[in-house]
């Protein structure tokens with residue numbers, strides 16, 4: 031069992047304004063190809079819907095260790111030391127271009143979520159998926175966002 035080191039923020043890479051369900055995400059990640067990726071586990075712990083509602087996809091406890099049942103497949107190579115959270119959106123209306131589509135309510139929930147994580151896990155570093163892989167996800171600059179909500183530098187992964 032390893033220590034929780036990162037909280038990584040993702041987007042679902044779906045069109046602006048389009049709601050999607052946790053079941054669909056789970057199917058994309060765990061169904062056998064070609065329906066899904068065929069992963070053993072879904073990629074996220076929690077999901078933030080368009081209206082700001084928080085939905086849990088993978089159970090977890092509040093300690094500083096990442097138990098086997100808590101692991102999610104969000105970023106290859108760091109999953110055993112990470113928690114992954116996703117907001118619904120991340121693409122413009124055409125579905126072709128990355129765009130920060132977070133609604134006011136999603137930003138509010140994400141802000142609370144990040145602050146709670148830092149409170150529960152003082153040594154945690156918060157990051158965007160794009161800081162670990164050549165991807166647009168989550169379609170916004172996470173360090174800039176974190177500074178805008180007054181997260182301490184020691185909790186910002188750079």
Ligand SMILES: [Zn+2]
Pocket residue numbers: 039040041104159167168
């Ligand atoms: Zn991602």
